[in-house]
Amino acid sequence: MQKVVSVNLNGNAYQVEEEGYAVLASYLGDAERQLAGNPDRAEILADLEQAIADRCHAHLSRARTVVTAPEVAAIVREMGPVDPGPGEDKTAANGEEVAGAGDARAEAGRESDRRLYRIPEGAMLGGVCTGLAAYFQMDVTIVRAIFVIVALITKGAGIIAYIALMFIIPEASTPKERAAAGGAPFNAQEIVNRARRQYADGRKRLRREWRRYQRRHGWQPGYGPPPAVVALLPFFAVVHMALFVAAAAAAISLVNRGEILGWVPPQDVPIWAALIILFFVYQIAVSPIRAVSHWSFHPEAGAGAGWFAFWHAIAWLVGVAFVIWIASNRLPEIREFLQQLPEIFREFVQAMRRLLAR
């Protein structure tokens, strides 16, 4: 005589002898381990349970209500060991490589589920690049390199764009959102594996790209401007300053009075867009002067040249901040200008959100 255990197989109750129960439990436990990392694990397990249930059903009749231990053993033999299939066995040894293959396959079918999120896993700053990379299915390193290059070309506007995106794009905080960010199946372990992988070689490659960029764009010593240009440097500095003051005055007039020297931007151009356009115009206007001073900074200075440029930029920023601070205390226009900036920034963020939400 054996004790009988009641089991729930995918929603069907069956009476099974105790020994048979142990066999079933170990079979399903094995199946679960074999399918670890399979995005459809729960579904496959339910299918397997249902298949076992169907087989149990065949052994039962009105007169026989219990599945015996030998019958369970036979059923489990017929079911056969669970074979995760090629590229599906995600054991610790080959988990990473295989996870990639599985993602690619799953992603192919789920393009439409993708949404733009920031992904904190594997992020270097705010996760904007990781999110964009997942969304466009590009290598995160390429996205980062693009950001760096854009930031260098635009003399910093790319950094502002990054900060703006950080505020606009929501963070993928739940595993489900993270899955949606890549259009990948919802499986936390895979996502963590992938992010970790991208983080490791992303950092390595970013550093390499950066060095190559520096080499190519003449941070090396050896050449400088002719003395005549050096002699004119103070003149260039004055022009630079004048352009800066003009741009700042234009920005203040734009924000405070909605016009620049009597010119009013068209109705459908919001203030923030006009400010961005103004910023770019200023950048373009000063770029020849910047190029000359940049040239002069790095003649024979060698490795220290990069640092010199860096400290020059810091000094500039501190100086500008100091001037703004003084001016905002003395000049009402500037205080008014600064008070309006947060509102403009909010409008900009909202406009970008609407754009992304489509």
Added chain:
Amino acid sequence: MATDEKFAAIRKGLLEFAILRIVAAEKVYAADIRERLARTDFATQDGTLYPLLSRMRREGLLDYEWQESDAGPPRKYYRLTPRGRNQLAELNGYWKRLNAMLAELGR
């Protein structure tokens, strides 16, 4: 023994092909597929079949719908997606070419 193993490897590679053909012919559920295969050299156990079907669905080759059955709970009836049909057509063509190639080599 050695040839047997080699044939097993070939069968394993062709199993997906065999399943695509079965599903293309009629709407079936998993146990039907297993029974059709059981009568051939492609006999496959549930433990292999279910994960494989799930993977083929994830690849977009198969699709299923739930249907009430006379006995027991509703079942998943599989059918080919357009993508699955394309792949089957490709495989059929490739199989013919392979046969022709092998015949050509023996000449």
